[in-house]
Amino acid sequence: MTIFETTRILSDIRMKTSKVYDCTMIELSKHHAPQGNISVVENNKDVPFEVKRCYYLYDVPGGESRGAHAHKELSQLIIAASGSFTVTLDDGEVKRTFLLNRPYQGLLIVPGIWRTLDDFSSGSVCMVLASHGYDKEDYIRDYDEFIKYKKGRL
Ligand code: TYD
DSSP states (O other): OOHHHHHHHHHHHHHHHOOGGGOEEEEOEEEOOTTOOEEEOOBTTTBSSOOOEEEEEOOOOTTOOEEEEEESSOOEEEEEEESOEEEEEEOSSOEEEEEEOOTTEEEEEOSSOEEEEEOOOTTOEEEEEESSOOOGGGEEOOHHHHHHHHTTOO
16 A cells, blocks of 8 residues: 555544544734734644645625535634634534634634634634645535545445
8 A cells, every 4th residue: 555545544534533522722822012912823833733824714794604614634723813703613423613702712623524604703804724725625515425424434
């Protein structure tokens, strides 16, 4: 078996067995000053992966939802850089909802977790640090398909 096949099998197992309890809020460093605060995220120190991409959601109209998908290999750290929103995680068995409203906290999401983002406050910015570049093949956008993946039927 090649190293590529082995890596693929391992990431497949990781994706299928991950639980919402593997996802956690990470407290980032906060350098407080009267002139303003700074929070820092460093590769393999504050996040347990190497950041390959950063993107951010903004100007989300009130009442809109984002997400509603899972990733097969991607790990992410989601930060409310400004304002607030909720992130609901689902591993096919258990759901957990997190309120993100502090720029010095990040929600770590491991592969194989369905996520939905809601309740964006006006002017909020959802910053996402990601372990891989953009790959549309890494998405599962159909919930029934996600459940089949998690139960090992795909
Ligand atoms: P998507 O991840 O589907 O956003 P959400 O799940 O929050 O609705 O991304 C929406 C679109 O943006 C997608 O069709 C392609 C584009 N996009 C990129 O080109 N690169 C990226 O890194 C991301 C995250 C999205």
